[in-house]
Amino acid sequence: MNAAPLARQPLGCLKAGLRQARQQRLFRRQLATATTKKPAAASRSRTGPGLGPLPEPNFYKIQDPKTGKIRTAFAVYNPPSVIKDAHSSNIKPKPVTEFVDGKPVFRLPWTNRNTTMPKVLTAPVTDPLPALHAAQIERLDPTGARTAMFAKTKQGVRAGDILTVTHRRGGEPFSGVCLSIRRAGIDTAILLRNHLSKVGVEMWFKIYNRNVAGIELVKRRLKRARRARLTFMRQSKHDMGSVSEIVHDWRASRKVFTSGSAEKKKKAAAAAAAATAAARAKSGAGKKR
Amino acid sequence: MLNCIDNSGASLVECVMVVGQKKHASIGDRIVAVVQKQRNAQAAGMSGLSAATKVKRGDIRHAVVVRTKQKVQRRDGSVVRFDDNACVLINKAGDPVGTRVNGIVGQELRLKKWSKILSMAPMQA
Numbered sequence: 001m002n003a004a005p006l007a008r009q010p011l012g013c014l015k016a017g018l019r020q021a022r023q024q025r026l027f028r029r030q031l032a033t034a035t036t037k038k039p040a041a042a043s044r045s046r047t048g049p050g051l052g053p054l055p056e057p058n059f060y061k062i063q064d065p066k067t068g069k070i071r072t073a074f075a076v077y078n079p080p081s082v083i084k085d086a087h088s089s090n091i092k093p094k095p096v097t098e099f100v101d102g103k104p105v106f107r108l109p110w111t112n113r114n115t116t117m118p119k120v121l122t123a124p125v126t127d128p129l130p131a132l133h134a135a136q137i138e139r140l141d142p143t144g145a146r147t148a149m150f151a152k153t154k155q156g157v158r159a160g161d162i163l164t165v166t167h168r169r170g171g172e173p174f175s176g177v178c179l180s181i182r183r184a185g186i187d188t189a190i191l192l193r194n195h196l197s198k199v200g201v202e203m204w205f206k207i208y209n210r211n212v213a214g215i216e217l218v219k220r221r222l223k224r225a226r227r228a229r230l231t232f233m234r235q236s237k238h239d240m241g242s243v244s245e246i247v248h249d250w251r252a253s254r255k256v257f258t259s260g261s262a263e264k265k266k267k268a269a270a271a272a273a274a275a276t277a278a279a280r281a282k283s284g285a286g287k288k289r
Numbered sequence: 290m291l292n293c294i295d296n297s298g299a300s301l302v303e304c305v306m307v308v309g310q311k312k313h314a315s316i317g318d319r320i321v322a323v324v325q326k327q328r329n330a331q332a333a334g335m336s337g338l339s340a341a342t343k344v345k346r347g348d349i350r351h352a353v354v355v356r357t358k359q360k361v362q363r364r365d366g367s368v369v370r371f372d373d374n375a376c377v378l379i380n381k382a383g384d385p386v387g388t389r390v391n392g393i394v395g396q397e398l399r400l401k402k403w404s405k406i407l408s409m410a411p412m413q414a
């Protein structure tokens with residue numbers, strides 16, 4: 001599963017790590033059931049708070065008349081009949097007075113022998129929209145890394161942290177202070193602010209966008225921001241200015257742990273290989289002569 | 290009122306018309322502008338006819354908007370917003386008046402075929 005964020009956390013917060021492991025165990029259990037049973041249905045039957053299985057949609061295709069390729073398609077989810085029934089049953093029936101054998105008997109209308117109980121389905125009421133969001137998120141973020149990164153947890157990104165967003169199309173990665181996180185299911189987006197050539201630039205990025213190749217946390221805010229949206233950072237009094245130095249330092253420090261050490265290892269290995277080769281040559285020479 | 294970020298000599302221009310449309314101008318749109326303020330006027334006066342005084346205060350020129358304070362949405366859902374409005378002066382044929390652009394420009398210029406300005410700019414966002 002997704003063990004990388006666990007490893008990246010400092011060792012001190014064991015409690016948080018354990019909590020995450022517990023969550024992942026739950027998640028794994030779901031995944032296991034998904035793989036053993038039919039996967040197509042399982043991918044849509046994402047469970048969660050208030051989420052039932054997604055109802056069957058009606059698909060509409062728009063084809064290109066020339067090539068015959070499907071240009072675009074959309075699904076229409078009908079509101080489940082369950083909701084209608086539940087609404088109709090919300091109206092409380094009044095007790096009816098009937099005379100049985102000359103005695104008045106109060107009873108609710110459906111307790112009559114001839115009429116049956118009104119349909120009250122016990123199936124969970126499924127709102128198609130959250131279920132659709134969940135299904136789309138699962139499709140665009142199969143590992144759950146982005147969801148976990150921007151979840152409202154202690155490990156999650158908060159406003160005030162410095163992030164770097166890399167594009168799939170190339171170009172320079174955009175980094176900046178996260179001013180706000182707009183949580184809206186599949187449309188969840190982050191607002192980053194930075195100064196590029198002395199001009200303030202702000203960009204919104206959709207976190208589940210496929211063009212967004214990577215989002216990395218560069219630096220956390222030293223003190224927790226007490227606002228959800230730090231729009232005051234646009235004022236010159238509170239403006240952070242350019243974060244490029246911080247990002248540069250972070251890149252450099254990351255190189256120490258990754259490629260730098262790899263190069264050192266390579267050098268060491270090369271040196272060792274050279275030494276052994278020299279030794280072999282010596283011994284070979286000794287054997288030969 | 291927009292900043293002018295090239296070395297044509299203007300530093301502040303006023304938009305008087307958006308060319309070719311009746312809406313507001315966005316990044317990559319052509320406007321007609323009046324030069325309101327010259328860049329370091331006294332230095333330009335000292336050097337006389339330098340490259341930095343191609344336009345004077347009161348000149349009417351065409352320009353291309355390169356940054357807007359208004360948010361501009363892209364095809365992939367990302368949105369860009371700059372802290373100021375800025376433009377680059379061009380002549381009627383569409384070639385830039387200045388020889389250099391100092392400052393970031395929006396990537397929408399590529400869609401609207403202003404590749405000359407894009408290549409002159411140090412950065413694009």
